[in-house]
Amino acid sequence: MSGLVFISDNSLAEGEYKTVTGNVSVPSMVGESDYNEHVDSLAVYFVSDTHYAIGIVSGGSFSVELKVGDTYNVRCFNSSVSSTDAVFGGDEMTFIYYKNVTVTESFSNLDVELEKGTTALIDGNEYYIYENLGIATLKQIGVNYEVYEHYHKDEMVVGNTVIPAVDYDKYSVAEGQIITIPEIINVSEQEYSVVFVGTGIKSRSYTGSVIVPPELDNPSYTQYSNTAIRQGVYQNAKTTHDLTIIFEGSVILNNQPFTNPFKQSTTTNTGKQLLFDITFEKDVFLNSFVYGSDKISAVYSPLMSIKSVSINGIYYGGLDNYRSPANSGDTIFSAGGGSNGASYPLANTGYDLITFSNNLELDNTNDLKKATINVLGVLPDSKYSVVSSDGGYTIKCNETIICNSVNSVVDNPITLKVVNGDSVTYSLVTKGSVLEDPVVPEGMEFCGWYRDSAFKQAYDQSEALNANTTVYVKYTPKEYNISIYGEGITVKNGDNVVVNGSRIAFGTSLNLAVEERVGYMVIVKMDGAVVSGTSINVPAKDFAISCEWVAIPYVVKCMDGEAVVKTIDNCRLGDVITLPVVDKAGFTGWSVSNGMLLGAQYIVNYRDAGENDTITLIAFFAELQDTVWELTVTGGDGKAFWTKSNAIGSYGIVTVIPSEFEKASVSIDPAVVGAYLGKLSDNTYMVYSANGEDVTVAVAFQSVEKASEYTVSLVEIAKEGSPGFRATVAATDGGIVDTSGKLSIRYVYKAMDEASGLWCFTTSGQTTGVDDYVVPLGGANDRAYYVTGNFYLNSIEAADGAYLVYGYASYAFGDSSVTAESIVVTSPVIMSVSEIQAVVSKS
Structure with missing residues (x-):
């Protein structure tokens, strides 16, 4: 058992409350006799981590005060708040409502519609299935029994009375059974979460056990059937019928689902101990409440008289008899308070030591017998404190005393509350320890600890923690570089256009706007992966956005x-x-x-x-x-x-x-x-x-003959991060390009002189050793209406970090006149995008 967590009997915690109302209905029962009167016997229960409330139904509706911001588990059952009877027949789980709701400022109404469960047999176990709610209740476990003895008693005559002969079989649990209750069951290809265990909630005369031995023909001898699941020092019952039950998911236990199947009084008599080994892989909750009251309190503990119980999660439930918590004889392991001694929360479960998550240890021989604990549920964010009291210790939960006169304590716990935005975590640390560096989330940078949410009062990380402390951790998102490739795409951060090479904060949402091109479809990628949708979030690394156009076939x-x-x-x-x-x-x-x-x-x-x-x-x-x-x-x-x-x-x-x-x-x-x-x-x-x-x-x-009229154009291009120009010469009179002509690109680039720290400009065709780039036009037999050539800055031995500034293209060809003079056609001069960005930023 990993830990027991308690809250005090005081249900109200500080906070803002509001009124929530709603109507209650049972659609499948409408038209039944006294329907409205029966509905008014119901109650709606609200349970959150910090508060619980009960709404008594009157006139088909209810009203409760709920805490704003809390998420409540809302439950309504086929049970009366004033008696032990089911309202609409059957058992208390025949009709239920179960839902989680969060109370906001605008939340004011919740209509509760109870659903009638249908039974289903899955792997030998019987469940109630609630199709609309998506949950299931474990109604009965398919335990196998065997006859270990036949009982016979001859006919007897007592006085003038003849007592008939008696013949019947005695049963015991079959050997070596391991029964697993899954977290999810599948019925007709729909999944249901197994939430509740047992069909009884609060009845004191019938517990709704999920383990029922075979019935006898003669009801006068039900006690012998009852011995089938007990150790049986009476009536010669078999004594070696161990049974292992494993629950794979978190469950809510309805009262005592493993015990008392034949309404017998509950005692700690080891002769009636169940030889069950029960394992809960996750958390265990107690679905208990006092009837006819406006508060929820522990009624029964569901884990009594069992051979062994293992809880690998946390037990959320009552550990003492709520009716008389001040009784001097009450302890965690045995409680009086009732005429029939009906509350023995953890009797005979094998717990001799309970270890709290804050290292407080209570052993059964000393501390537990002196401790009085009146608790029923859990607050995950509860703060525990232990102080000296009368030679022992007093345990407080949120300043409410939950345990007095504890004699031993391993260490005083220090509660550390860490606030990270909307996330709050609690931990128990050793007194005198110091804050450790947090595990920094991906894409964020740790900026220190603070005492306030506005991050104005820094917290000294080397300061010793000697009392319950709240700290605020500050992170700022890191910035990452974006590269943008391709035409026809605009990247925006809000209303601002993002340019190639910008640095943007991690997690920022960027909008991608792509122009429409007739006859083409666009493929947008981020780091090579296709982007679906029109937005992306900045990842925790430098990244690239590319836009590719594909002709529609x-x-x-x-x-x-x-x-x-x-x-x-x-x-x-x-x-x-x-x-x-x-x-x-x-x-x-x-x-x-x-x-x-x-x-x-x-x-x-x-x-x-x-x-x-x-x-x-x-x-x-x-x-x-x-x-x-x-x-x-x-x-x-x-x-x-x-x-x-x-x-x-x-x-x-x-x-x-x-x-x-x-x-x-x-x-x-x-x-x-x-x-x-x-x-x-x-x-x-x-x-x-x-x-x-x-x-x-x-x-x-x-x-077609050689053309005599041409146009020349130049556009900027880039490849693998290197800028460049693309030159094109095209014939305009229907002829073909004269390959004996010359198409060249004149370019200017600048590079930083490391010695002087000044920009040095280089012009091809002007600077010694740097020639214009000549575009190959093909051989004399090559024929084309236009010719295109590409020049990239990284194709020459430019200095590292060089920038392309501007350039133009020219095409020279021979005149057809008598003089055969050369004619030159020149493109407009264009400036590089990188140089334009530099000019704009300077302005």
Whole structure:
């Protein structure tokens, strides 16, 4: 048993209280006779760590004073506050209400609706199941019994009275049983917490035992059945029926769930001791209260007359008879106070020494027999004190005396209260000890101990602790560096934009705003992991935010009615797709959802996409005419497509698809009367036959020549933390880039001179030994409409810590004039982002 914790009989603690009211109902019992009268026999119990209260139901409602800020466990049972009978039949756990509520300033009403439990048999043990509450009560443990003796008594004649013969079996608990009660049981794929143990709460005549021996046919001999679970020095009961019961979770014991199953009086007679070994892996609570009163008090201890009890948590419950705590004969282990001696809280449990968490030891032979303790529950934040008194010691809990005339004490306890924001912890330390450094939370920095919550009065850590002390620990969050990569993302701290390289406090919430880009989806990552949502919290380390754009893949489906002619996957915004031809009379082309008629090609447009990013093209057929004219194309070389048969009065369509770096010319014989050619786009032409005569169109392809007009641009880029520039030269007159030209980047960077502490600037093409960066344009046979090249500062031998300042790009190519002079096209000068930030900060 790890420790016993007590609170005093005084239920009210200092604090702000408020009135809470509510209605009480039992839906499954509505319509029953005297329903309202029965409801008014109920009571609602509120138990918190610092306070407890009882709300007597009257007129179907109740009213209690509760402490603001406390979290109460609220309970209501099928039991009367004025008698030992269940209100609605059955036992006291047939109908219950069980819920945790926190009392706030705005909390003023709580309606209590009792739920009727249903029985369930799980692994041989019987439970009450409350589906809405999500809890269970252990009703009966599936103990196995065996017949150890048959009892027979012959018929007897006493005077004129004939006493019939008696035959029945005597039972005992079967050998070697270990029964485990789990913390959670599963019924119909729903989990229930096993909360209560036993079906009786406060009845003095029936305890609601969870261990019941076999019933006898003759109720006159129930005492023999009762011996089945006792050691049995009477009636020759078997004496070696040990039973081990293990509770895996914290439980609330309803009165005496392991004892007294046949209403016999409770005594410490070792002949009636239960040979049970009971282990509680976690905490044990006593669900007891005095009836007809406005306070909760210990009524029974549920752990009496048991061979051994192990509590690996804390026992929260009464240890003495509440009815006469001042009786000089009362001790922790035995208490009188009742005509039948009914309260023996821990009798015969094997406890000869109780050790408190503050090192106070009370042994059974001396101190305990002289101690009077009137307690029933627990306050986790209770402060205990031990002072000399009449040659012994007095134990106080929150200045309330809970134990007098204790003769021995190992050490006076010192209570240390540590406040960390909203978190409060208590510990018992040795008198004269000093504060130790705290375990600093990740991402925080310890800033010292203080005497006040405002952190104005520092606490000397070397000062000895000689009395109960409250200290406040101060932490400040550390700052960490953020790196931001990619375009189209804005990181904000509140209303402030966070820039690359900023330092931000641990735990700060940052908002991530990403621009919309048609045809693209964005992937935001923090340190390589994908971020879900629009915000992050600063971790306890330097971190990076990156923004990546991925083109949305579209699917183009060409449909002829319900038939799929062709499916084209992985199309990207702006892709040019060659469309199939439907070999049917009247096929004119393809149309998109808006009805626009296409030629032989389609440019992927996000506006045409439907569900699942699918673009559907519909085959279009012209109404057949009796008279058509034929369109013929020559010289197409497989790169021309046309409508072969065309109705008189309609246009024929010719589409040419030149190879890259080719251009096409389309013409008709001018001698043909009534034939006309019109250009719809660079690659699409319409042909019209005014008189219905066939028309032949000639197509020719020519290579694209070098351009004579160009544009040059420069943008800033970065790679692996190194800044740089990207230069691009593009032909603007439809030609290709002249690879004999020269595309170069002139740049300026600065570095700190360690000797003088001054910034030194270096200009390529001007500073000795530093040349402009020349972008490779390819060989004479390479053909492109534009050429791009990248320059990074870390590609040259710049000093450590160098910053890129600004730069520009130029492209020089030969003139086509007689003089063949060189022409130079230059981009605008751009300043590096890092240099702009420096200028802004200086301003």
